[in-house]
């Protein structure tokens with residue numbers, strides 16, 4: 496292993512500027528748990544470089560403009576590794592920790608209108624990032640952005656006729672089920688299928704097999720919709 500690779504893998508940066516130069520020069524998208532890489536943005540208040548954290552200027556402490564970072568990677572923003580498999584409690588902890596730093600309540604009493612506006616923007620962006628990454632389907636779709644050619648976006652069709660036939664059959668089973676236990680059984684089976692697919696999806700992302708990941712995501716939409724249908728029918732049955 497080269498010393499550069501070892502250096503990057505271990506993520507121990509004694510000199511952050513040097514590390515940022517190396518990351519940029521190799522144009523590699525590497526995750527660092529020291530959050531967002533150098534953005535080249537300067538503080539609107541004092542003109543200092545904004546490196547890390549990106550919310551606040553380390554010189555004057557002012558809350559920075561969110562619009563300079565609106566394209567920030569959600570995984571980087573929430574300081575979690577860019578993998579399909581996320582640790583839900585870690586993600587939630589990071590989200591709450593970051594949200595508490597920028598929450599509008601904290602800036603409500605301040606005179607600075609720009610900071611107040613920025614806190615709303617940051618808070619909104621963090622919510623959006625958390626909503627996207629905490630749920631498997633939007634997380635998978637987010638991970639696929641820019642990964643497949645545009646024409647792929649248009650051809651959103653499930654290739655497997657067998658899968659579609661299976662889904663139709665399952666939908667009929669739900670329609671025909673008229674007892675609580677039948678529906679609960681169908682719900683269990685659907686959950687097993689969803690978990691199996693989540694596992695396949697994790698593997699596809701690990702192997703950078705984005706075409707396959709997209710197929711699995713499309714299939715999962717059917718399964719989640721099936722699950723939703725079962726739950727709704729169960730609820731209406733219980734309320735009768």
Ligand SMILES: [Zn+2]
Pocket residue numbers: 538539540541542543552553554555556557
């Ligand atoms: Zn500043």
